[in-house]
Amino acid sequence: MAAVATCGSVAASTGSAVATASKSNVTSFQRRGPRASGTNDSGPRLVSIAGTRPSVRNGQLLVSTGLPALDQLLGGGLAVGTVLLIEEDKYNIYSPLLFKYFLAEGTVSGHTLLVASAKEDPANILQELPAPLLDDKCKKEFDEDVYDHKTPESNIKMRIAWRYQLLPKMEQIGPVSSSRFGHYYDASKRMPQELIEASNWHGFFLPEKISSTVKVEPCSLTPGYTKLLQFIQNIIYEEGFDGSNPQKKQRNILRIGIQNLGSPLWGDDICCAENGGNSHSLTKFLYVLRGLLRTSLSACIITMPTHLIQNKAIIARVTTLSDIVVGLESFIGSERETNPLYKDYHGLIHIRQIPRLNNLICDESDVKDLAFKLKRKLFTIERLHLPPDLSDTVSRSSKMDLAESAKRLGPGCGMMAGGKKHLDF
């Protein structure tokens, strides 16, 4: 962590030059050097934001996706200012889970949430968040945070380091986040009501907003997307996440969650027709959203039913316009459900794209064959292991079945360098 601070100081001088030169002085990709907190702050103080940590590679600010296993595969977490696109599985069973994990992580870390959906009321989505698994020490600290944040600092008498009792309490210094990064959640329990109420959240439920007659800026997007963009931009500006509002000095992250983007419920017809009239709506929306995110302290998760999109070219364009793309493929209803290869797992997870931000290279994981399973309490992602071939009767047909399915595992190619042929060794 110290290494980050020192190498950050090399670029800090130019970093602050960037800050003074540009008008909006908060871009989430500034090096978190000593003067990155803006030109108004005096002194080289690093105020850290709860629930974030700087990336080991380039000091960029990361937030957790709610699944520590996924964080590791993505190179530490989701960078602030980027979009995580989840390609939904066929029956939309597991992607809402990832969506809720992301929001639950935001609630536990104290981030502001913005939930947008065309299908469910955001209040209902928040009621269904999984409960965090806090060990006793953490739980006590957490309960104290929630209940006692109004009372002044506690009068705990120091028994051993009593000389330090008289020193004034200092603000957290250093690139260490003030709370843990990445929590585990119990999928079978609901998040306690107090935590949900203590969190600051905004909801966008399309059927409510579409009927309001607020003046809409003319744009060629579908009305649902336009309203959502305006809503997001409003929140970012009003609550000061982009640093442009002089009254508000926000030191928190905005977590945006958009569910089922691109589905017909949003008024978009890319899932219904191959060459509809609105074929550029979704990509334009993603572009403007990218612009909004890059200039504010926010991170976004989007789930999209890409298996329904008729025009494959749009999927390619959507992938280019998103930063991280994760695809879920569940085994339900497919022939793989009964395949002995996959009996321990519920589906495959494909990390299709990882961004190279502020860097020529990115942290790609070597493991390309990943599978997930939803146990009673936990959602785990692990490397796909083929079960040992212990059959006594080595019949030709069963061996060919296994070989056939093994071939379909994927030639071990990642999103970065795709392969053309399956090579058999």
Add this chain to the structure above:
Amino acid sequence: MFVELNNLLNTTPDTAEQGKLTLLCDAKTDGSFLVHHFLSFYLKANCKVCFVALIQSFSHYSIVGQKLGVSLTMARERGQLVFLEGLKSAVDIVFQAQKEPHPLQFLREANAGNLKPLFEFVREALKPVDSGEAQWTYPVLLVDDLSVLLSLGMGAVAVLDFIHYCRATVCWELKGNMVVLVHDSGDAEDEENDILLNGLSHQSHLILRAEGLATGFCRDVHGQLRILWRRPSQPTVHRDQSFTYQYKIQDKSVSFFAKGMSPAVL
């Protein structure tokens, strides 16, 4: 800039050819390292650069540029670099009505017409200043990347027209260079993108194509680079030269080697 790539292309910042269109293309991999290379190359060659950056923010290019030895903020301050940040402009255009015409104002319109305002912006940025002494060697236009314009509602023909106008102004009239990046969608059947890519391939003098390996992901070899020199104006008496190298991207440089000769293998 990557010194090894300069050696492969047989150029240095001082001896680069003028009046050329270079096409950067990537298929199944990320070819943005080539954009960073050319940006730092032309800034070091003391050229006036107009960079239309549609896909990433200024700070991204700036931080990578520092690793490659150029300072984009200094270049912008002294007027060597004109930077159009697409992402930031898009937010301004979509949410506030603009008084003056903006190069990206097609974002507000339902039927995207043409890229004339963008061309006017480029022409204005690169026109030679009549102060007498020549401060910069020649103008350069860099676009990253053109496929995004298709996603924003532009037709392939409109984008090709824009490149044609820019080529006439920058390459022929002002004797400068152009570098554009287009994604190759491969088997995604993006017809508009294919039209754009084929049209540009026929017009360009140098094509750099970054591809993923046919065998899939490899830790030590990140991809393959195909270099193709073309002479579009002359009849093809001499066959176009083409070389293929494999590369590995490191923190501050890219190392190139012949196919199969990766240091990890030898």
